[in-house]
Amino acid sequence: MNRYPLWKYILIALVVLVGAVYMVPNFYGQVPAVQVLPLNGNPNDPQLVTLIDQVLSTQHISPLRVDVDNTGVKVRLANTAQQLKAKDALQQALGQGYSVALNLLSASPAWMASIHALPMYLGLDLRGGVHFLLQVDMQSAMKKSLDGDANDLRSSLRRKDIHYSGVERNQDVLVFHFQTRDDANKALQLIQTHYSNLQATMDEDSSGFVLNIHLAPQAITQFEDYALQQNITTLRNRVNELGVAEPIIQQQGTDRIVVELPGIQDTAKAKDILGRTASLEVHMVDEEKMADPNAINEALAGNVPFNDELRKTRTGVPYLLKKNIILTGDYITDASPGMDGRTGLPVVNVSLDGRGARIFKEVTRDNVGKRMAIVLVGKNQAQIVTAPVIQEEIDGGRVQISGMRSVQEATDTALLLRAGSLAAPMEIVQESTVGPSLGADNIKSGFDSTLFGFLAIIAFMIIYYRVFGVIASIALAVNLMLLVAVLSMLQATLSLPGIAGMALTVGMAIDANVLIFERIREELRNGSSPQSAIHAGYDRAMSTIVDSNITTLIAGIALFWLGSGPVRGFAVTLCIGILTSMFSGIMVSRAMVNLIYGRKRRLAHISI
Numbered sequence: 001m002n003r004y005p006l007w008k009y010i011l012i013a014l015v016v017l018v019g020a021v022y023m024v025p026n027f028y029g030q031v032p033a034v035q036v037l038p039l040n041g042n043p044n045d046p047q048l049v050t051l052i053d054q055v056l057s058t059q060h061i062s063p064l065r066v067d068v069d070n071t072g073v074k075v076r077l078a079n080t081a082q083q084l085k086a087k088d089a090l091q092q093a094l095g096q097g098y099s100v101a102l103n104l105l106s107a108s109p110a111w112m113a114s115i116h117a118l119p120m121y122l123g124l125d126l127r128g129g130v131h132f133l134l135q136v137d138m139q140s141a142m143k144k145s146l147d148g149d150a151n152d153l154r155s156s157l158r159r160k161d162i163h164y165s166g167v168e169r170n171q172d173v174l175v176f177h178f179q180t181r182d183d184a185n186k187a188l189q190l191i192q193t194h195y196s197n198l199q200a201t202m203d204e205d206s207s208g209f210v211l212n213i214h215l216a217p218q219a220i221t222q223f224e225d226y227a228l229q230q231n232i233t234t235l236r237n238r239v240n241e242l243g244v245a246e247p248i249i250q251q252q253g254t255d256r257i258v259v260e261l262p263g264i265q266d267t268a269k270a271k272d273i274l275g276r277t278a279s280l281e282v283h284m285v286d287e288e289k290m291a292d293p294n295a296i297n298e299a300l301a302g303n304v305p306f307n308d309e310l311r312k313t314r315t316g317v318p319y320l321l322k323k324n325i326i327l328t329g330d331y332i333t334d335a336s337p338g339m340d341g342r343t344g345l346p347v348v349n350v351s352l353d354g355r356g357a358r359i360f361k362e363v364t365r366d367n368v369g370k371r372m373a374i375v376l377v378g379k380n381q382a383q384i385v386t387a388p389v390i391q392e393e394i395d396g397g398r399v400q401i402s403g404m405r406s407v408q409e410a411t412d413t414a415l416l417l418r419a420g421s422l423a424a425p426m427e428i429v430q431e432s433t434v435g436p437s438l439g440a441d442n443i444k445s446g447f448d449s450t451l452f453g454f455l456a457i458i459a460f461m462i463i464y465y466r467v468f469g470v471i472a473s474i475a476l477a478v479n480l481m482l483l484v485a486v487l488s489m490l491q492a493t494l495s496l497p498g499i500a501g502m503a504l505t506v507g508m509a510i511d512a513n514v515l516i517f518e519r520i521r522e523e524l525r526n527g528s529s530p531q532s533a534i535h536a537g538y539d540r541a542m543s544t545i546v547d548s549n550i551t552t553l554i555a556g557i558a559l560f561w562l563g564s565g566p567v568r569g570f571a572v573t574l575c576i577g578i579l580t581s582m583f584s585g586i587m588v589s590r591a592m593v594n595l596i597y598g599r600k601r602r603l604a605h606i607s608i
Contacts, residue, residue, distance in 0.1 A: 002535055004594050025488065031064060033075055033103045034074075034083060034090060034101070034103070035073070035100070035102075036072050036074075037098065037099045037101075046068075049068060056086060061082050063075045064077060067110070072099075074103070099411075120487050120491070124262045126443050126446075128434045129260065130432070132274060133258055133429050134257045134274070135428075136257065136426050138424055141223070150174050151323060153176075153195070163183050164177060165178065165207070180208070183209075184208075191211075197216055197219035198214070199215070199216045200212065200213045224254065231426060232249055232250075232257055239274075259274060274428070280332065281325050283311075283321040283323075283324070285319055285322075285370065289305050290320055295320065299320055300318060304320075307322065308320045311382055311384050314383055321373050327356055327359060336348070337349075338400075347402050349401075351397055353397070354397070361395050365393040367390050368392060371387050371390070372390055374386050374387070450499065450506060454480065457476065467606070467607035468520075471513075471589050474592065475513065475592070479506075480502070483577050495566055497566040498569040501569070505573065508577070509581035509584065511548065512549075512581065513589055515544055519541045520536070530603040534606070545585070545586065556571045556574040559574070
């Protein structure tokens with residue numbers, strides 16, 4: 001009556017064993033590490049590991065362990081002093097072709113890592129790190145988009161032989177002037193036919209006819225959504241370059257992005273990399289206007305010639321550039337730092353995709369002897385990095401950007417261009433840092449609260465239910481172990497709300513055993529034999545246990561579905577805890593009761 005078949009005992013034992021193996025890595029903690037990733041090449045290159053070993057040996061640094069995977073070479077070190085020393089040595093020895101980042105990695109044995117038995121990631125509030133809130137400047141992005149539409153529209157009007165007398169931009173509206181109604185009507189028809197993202201209305205003034213052109217409402221909505229998602233994707237790429245484990249990058253509202261980088265140690269570099277726009281643009285220099293000193297002086301005074309824009313180099317030298325953008329960062333497939341073989345100065349080597357290479361080839365072929373300006377566009381400024389004279393047609397899609405002031409600047413610029421351009425400028429509007437010591441305090445507080453709750457429940461159950469209370473306590477410990485193991489298998493990020501979910505799960509998990517034990521007591525009071533009472537207790541309390549847990553599970557799923565951030569972390573822990581508590585409270589405790597009492601056919605008394 002109260003016996004499990006052998007396969008059930010084996011199954012329960014296997015589950016408990018696997019749970020123990022996957023829980024243990026969380027107790028090993030983390031050690032400081034240096035992560036090395038080739039910017040171009042195979043991250044699994046064995047020669048790189050040999051080179052790293054040689055560099056560390058010359059600095060008398062003995063690593064705890066060196067691992068190699070698709071994210072690069074990870075060198076675990078004994079303390080932060082060795083970590084910083086190793087980073088400087090490797091950066092200097094390897095040069096600008098490698099990304100060398102500080103990191104924190106699990107100290108668990110290699111054999112555990114080989115079966116993917118890894119600790120849970122710790123959230124910002126437990127591990128320490130940096131939190132950024134970034135504001136996306138949609139107006140600047142739409143202004144840039146509108147300027148691009150204006151250039152395209154001017155080209156279309158010239159091809160269609162539609163004459164216009166002038167164009168200007170008034171805030172978010174393009175104003176095209178026409179001498180005749182016929183030309184204005186033709187332009188209006190062209191916009192309605194070929195430019196679905198634009199809306200135009202025609203007016204008449206003293207100079208003739210005017211078309212007021214602005215972005216359509218649906219185009220604005222689509223553009224804002226695209227800009228936000230593109231920026232999130234670009235930020236993820238940049239964070240991956242920094243080597244941060246389990247970052248949080250998510251949308252907040254319609255124009256803000258939250259970035260949380262747990263465990264980041266170089267916060268200044270993280271802020272610089274995330275905050276810079278580094279959108280690349282290539283323009284032709286207006287040679288005709290540049291030859292006229294008066295045109296430069298008037299531009300500096302605010303009278304920029306029509307269809308030109310004023311840009312300066314880092315040393316303050318002014319240039320008049322044609323507004324038409326030849327290339328943008330969207331055509332870049334790769335970027336890496338390097339050294340110019342002729343001058344020995346740092347440069348950035350850029351690879352273009354097929355379309356970009358074709359455009360660049362045509363432009364350099366048609367403009368030999370003229371200057372081309374490469375501009376890095378930031379939030380509040382755009383600077384000319386270099387403006388070389390085109391010596392010959394450039395074929396093959398490989399471009400070299402000179403003008404870098406240092407190797408570090410070339411490395412950072414390559415990182416930003418490789419990660420992709422931002423669709424819209426951003427600025428950091430809120431920044432906060434959580435220190436490792438505060439994170440350690442939070443871990444201790446959360447661990448203590450769970451432990452004290454666990455011990456209080458154990459004491460109550462043993463006093464009130466005796467041997468059955470001991471069984472329930474063991475089942476509760478198994479439940480907690482399985483919960484941590486499942487979260488570790490999923491590589492979940494544990495935060496304070498997650499620990500709260502664990503503490504709540506410990507309190508709720510005992511409910512199943514209380515229901516079962518009270519049912520057993522009731523059966524004993526009604527005159528049932530001990531064996532019959534045990535069987536009836538587990539059998540008849542099942543429906544009540546399932547019903548109560550399903551209702552809580554529905555609430556947890558709703559929290560996960562509708563919530564975000566910490567609320568989701570709480571919901572995930574709660575839902576997994578419900579499932580593990582049902583397994584431990586019913587299966588594990590029943591197995592132990594069967595082993596203790598199930599073998600005795602004539603049982604006179606049970607300790608409950």
